[in-house]
Amino acid sequence: GENPKEEEAVIGFWSGFAWLAGMTVFIALLSEYVVDTIEDASDSWGLSVSFLSIILLPIVGNAAEHAGAIIFAFKNKLDISLGVALGSSTQIAMFVVPLCVTVSWGMGVNMDLN
Numbered sequence: 001g002e003n004p005k006e007e008e009a010v011i012g013f014w015s016g017f018a019w020l021a022g023m024t025v026f027i028a029l030l031s032e033y034v035v036d037t038i039e040d041a042s043d044s045w046g047l048s049v050s051f052l053s054i055i056l057l058p059i060v061g062n063a064a065e066h067a068g069a070i071i072f073a074f075k076n077k078l079d080i081s082l083g084v085a086l087g088s089s090t091q092i093a094m095f096v097v098p099l100c101v102t103v104s105w106g107m108g109v110n111m112d113l114n
Contacts, residue, residue, distance in 0.1 A: 034057075038052050038053055038057070062088065065084055065088065066084070066088075068084060069081045069084035069085060072084070
């Protein structure tokens with residue numbers, strides 16, 4: 001059999017660290033912009049900030065996440081694609097389902113995990 005070709009690092013440790021720090025600052029600035037945009041959209045569209053940030057923003061985020069998984073699958077990076085899929089499933093199992101059960105109890109609906 002053939003030995004799989006090892007991937008070589010494109011950049012060094014310190015270069016990678018600098019990129020990570022720079023991207024962290026960039027993402028923090030973009031996050032501030034998103035918060036301001038959500039507040040402005042809430043005012044102009046007549047929707048609550050809660051609806052936009054709890055319902056619409058995660059839908060758009062998941063679409064981008066799954067598009068990334070598809071791109072990685074096309075590039076034969078199955079481990080990353082599976083990581084994205086399993087991460088999404090874990091988020092649903094650990095947060096959304098218990099939240100739905102708790103909210104249904106508050107609404108007087110008898111819902112459990114059966």
